[in-house]
Amino acid sequence: MTIAEKLMQRRSQPSKVWKVGACTALTLSMFLAGLTGVQANIDDAAEYKPVAPTIDQARANILIARQLQFTHFRNLGISDELSGDVFDAYLKYLDGQRVYLTQEDIDSLKSMKSRLGSALKTGQLQPGFDIYNLVQQRIIQRLQFALGVIDNGLDKLDFSANDEIRVDRSESDWEASQVALDELWIKRIKNAVLSQRLNGTDDEAIEDTLRRRYEGQLKRAYQARSEDAFQAYMNAFTGMWDPHTSYFSPRTSENFNINMSLSLEGIGAVLQSDNEYTKVVRLVPGGPASKQGQLQPADRIVSVAQQGEKPVNVIGWRLDEVVDLIRGPRNSKVTLEVIPANASDETVTRDIAISRDEVKLEEQSASKDVIELDRAGESYKVGVITIPTFYADFQAMQAGDPNYKSTTRDVRRLLDDLKEQGVDGVVMDLRNNGGGALHEANDLVGLFIDKGPTVQIRNANNDVQVLNDEDPTVDYDGPLVVLVNRMSASASEIFAGAIQDYGRGLVVGSQTFGKGTVQAVRPLNHGQLKITQSKFYRVSGGSTQHKGVIPDIEIPSRVDTTRIGEDALDHALPWDQIEAVPHTRYFDFSGVIDELRKRHDDRFEISPEFSLLQQEIEFLTEQRGITYVSLNMDERKAHHDQIEQTRLTIANARRELRGDKPFKSLEDLEEWQTEQAADLDNTDEELDFVIREGGHIMADLLELDQHMASILTPAQFAAKAETR
Structure with missing residues (x-):
């Protein structure tokens, strides 16, 4: 039976009871009492087939350990302390937001914490694979729970209470039990629903989006491979030496750096795995994404849609598979749904349409x-x-x-x-x-x-x-x-x-x-x-x-x-x-640097471009500083409207500086941004104010020292060289 068939069968059983345990908070009990949907039986996770290490992987592990200890720039031995750090890094990779494992799970794994180092020295991979398999089972349980909430109907969710959810849980305590995680996941689903409702999406479309997202992740969890566990475990290990030391699986090696540029037709971006997400590391200069201007470093990709087709959710996908999905023939269009780097939480997404093209050397x-x-x-x-x-x-x-x-x-x-x-x-x-x-x-x-x-x-x-x-x-x-x-x-x-x-x-x-x-x-x-x-x-x-x-x-x-x-x-x-x-x-700027800085500050004090930049930075800093978001519809809408109005105000201020007509609404702004993706030759020909400021600093130098133009002659270069 395929995963899809299992899911369809599971949704066709409305009479079953949702198993959540005996002790639960009142609000959760009331919610669960209203469920008429399917059974999210955590025993279904037993259908997951645990992955096991291979002999080749064990040998590779031994070679990696030796190279790290004897050839890496950092002199770092494999100790008990390092063992604990590898354990923490591995869990951070597998459950970075602490939404799958409980404190009970962590306690059950503690005996492994001090043993990973000695095991990694000798190619004993089973402890790392045991951790991986436990996390995969917990992921399956959580996704089944989430699908059950959706099956019960989004109208059963209460958005009138004064609930809130933490935006970034990477430093939060682990939830005490599966029951506590149930509460957390209901909040996560409410957060996702709220964000899409505020973007104008109706509940039917929201339900379809969330169901496809969770079913896609569930399918991936059931299809876990031994190589997935090995690569994750080795990268937690190699990352102890420095963040640029990493293991490439045989397939990843074929796409070293996953650079979709040069002879490859794509969007011109370098990507890497970031927990469940695929993250943009940098944009290739002259590439379609760089020209289009909306995709930014640290954006995380949620889904990928080919032109005229429905989006494919890629949370939990392998990096090479996401790259294959994004690549495509020249002049075709791909739409990425991303969590912007400056988003207040993971449910805030935007769609970016980019026309694929080949990145040529002359473009760089x-x-x-x-x-x-x-x-x-x-x-x-x-x-x-x-x-x-x-x-x-x-x-x-x-x-x-x-x-x-x-x-x-x-x-x-x-x-x-x-x-x-x-x-x-x-x-x-x-x-x-x-x-x-x-x-x-x-x-x-x-x-x-x-x-x-x-x-x-x-x-x-x-x-x-x-x-x-x-x-x-x-x-x-x-x-x-x-x-x-x-x-x-x-x-x-x-x-x-x-x-x-x-x-x-x-x-x-x-x-x-x-x-x-x-x-x-x-x-x-x-x-x-x-x-x-x-x-x-x-x-x-x-x-x-x-x-x-x-x-x-x-x-x-x-x-x-x-x-x-x-x-x-x-x-x-x-x-x-x-x-x-x-x-x-060749020149000592110490005598003029204070005056140069003063003149620069004076110009920026009255510069409308700099004033707008400061406004943007303050807005982004405020968004990054948000630690909790409300799950109350009225409060969330008010906050959402405030953010959208600020975005529109900043965008229109920039257009006015360039003499362009302001947008009447945020929808007009987003429509204009989408249109830009269709024009690969679209570039902003106007030199930005930072370049102009560089020119002004140059002029300040010439004014402050009338000899500046002459002290850097070839003859004086030679004279100075003699004093070395």
């Missing part, structure tokens, strides 16, 4: 623009170079093509064009640049300095390798500003850090991501291990790891730094420093 290429600033009658011409990623066409390079594309080659050409146009200074925009080819970051620094080191790389044996720019040619010797934000990572941080250390330019924006580690992928007998083996350090000795690059002049960001960034990840390697290497300091 560096580009230039020129802005002119009129300041008290004085005109300044500022060149802007945007670098979405650090790229190189390795195939063309290996084939000997003298015209192969790369970041450094393209930027050199753009700089030549800007110099011909007579710009007074250059702004390098590295915002949202997640990195790329390390050698390109090294070579790019070389366009702005004389010979010298660009980055240090230290391995687990404390051996330090220094990458150098060996070319004495300086392609641009004028004033320089580098723009960064929280999504600037890895190679971007190396470039920005080097420019800052050399005093070659000012770094402006928000603290960068802090990804300062290097990984290698090593084959196993079964799958692969991605392991951290080295760490980046600036020429001044400080690591880019964890701390990232701190801007000289800060501009606040909408990004939630508690969720995005290296310092937001569990077990991230810490910041530290090693000895600096000799390098030139």
Whole structure:
């Protein structure tokens, strides 16, 4: 009998009694007394077939344990303390919101907590599989309970009481018993129903959506595979060393990084598993999702719908299966239902329609623009170079093509064009640049300095390798500003850090991501291990790891730094420093930085764009700070209407700044956003105010020091180099 048939049979038995236990709260008893639906028999979970480890997995486990202990950058042994941490991390992965297991379950598992470490050393996987199988059985019980609530009718749910539910339960106590979980799940269902009702969905459609969601998850639970348990267990284990060390199953290895870009036709996004959800890690520059503009890092995908078809709920799905569903032929449309990164709770979702396309290298290429600033009658011409990623066409390079594309080659050409146009200074925009080819970051620094080191790389044996720019040619010797934000990572941080250390330019924006580690992928007998083996350090000795690059002049960001960034990840390697290497300091900004910051603050004080940015940040911060939401219909509607009105107000304020007609309603805004997805060539041609501010800071530099334009000549570069 198939899962679907079992579900249909279960719903055709209205006379059965719902088994929930003898002791229950009054409100729950009253609700359960009214149930005329199916039996959510927790014994049905016995139909689940427990998964068991294989010999290949045991061997892979032993190899992983050895590599972690002897080749990882972090010197960490497998101890009793680590055993407890693995236990906690594993449960966090399997039941991160603490909605399946009870305190009774946790107590029954405590005897395993101190034994996992020694078992993992020797390939004894059964304890981890026992935990996995228990969680799968509890998931089945909960989903059966939820389906029973829906079968009984949504009209039986009471939305007049003053109930509320905690938004994030990751730090909550485990519920004491299955009965307590029953109460919690009724609240979860009420929360989901309320959210959809407030979005204008009728109860019939809500019932259909929730039923498909829970039945889909239930089907997945029954279809659990040994490899699912092994990958989850190994990643809880490897994650103790650092968040970038992970195990790839044989199938996941085929899609290393799950990067739907380059030759693959999709939406251009990098995804990863996040408990039951698939989470957006970053967007590929130039890809359909990046162009469309609505999908954001840390959004979690709830469902995927092909054009003209019903959405498929993907909560609980394997990552590779979600990726397969999102990929598709060019020019076809896919709609993702996501929980936005800034949502107040997991029931707040939005639909994002994206037209698939192939991400081409030229779409990720560096580009230039020129802005002119009129300041008290004085005109300044500022060149802007945007670098979405650090790229190189390795195939063309290996084939000997003298015209192969790369970041450094393209930027050199753009700089030549800007110099011909007579710009007074250059702004390098590295915002949202997640990195790329390390050698390109090294070579790019070389366009702005004389010979010298660009980055240090230290391995687990404390051996330090220094990458150098060996070319004495300086392609641009004028004033320089580098723009960064929280999504600037890895190679971007190396470039920005080097420019800052050399005093070659000012770094402006928000603290960068802090990804300062290097990984290698090593084959196993079964799958692969991605392991951290080295760490980046600036020429001044400080690591880019964890701390990232701190801007000289800060501009606040909408990004939630508690969720995005290296310092937001569990077990991230810490910041530290090693000895600096000799390098030139081309300009000392200490004498002018206070005045530069003051002028910047004065401009932003009266800037309507900055005022709007602050309003957005305050709104998002307020939403992120919500810990409970009401389950009372009237209270929830009032809160919902307030949020929607704020969204509309902010959107219209932005349109008015651009001279566009404001939207009459939120529906008009959402309809307009959906229309944008159909146009892959839709881009906002207007340079944003942060770039313009970079230009103003450039002009401030020239005004504060009239010698700035001349102190960075090639002759003086050489003179300064002699003093190193």
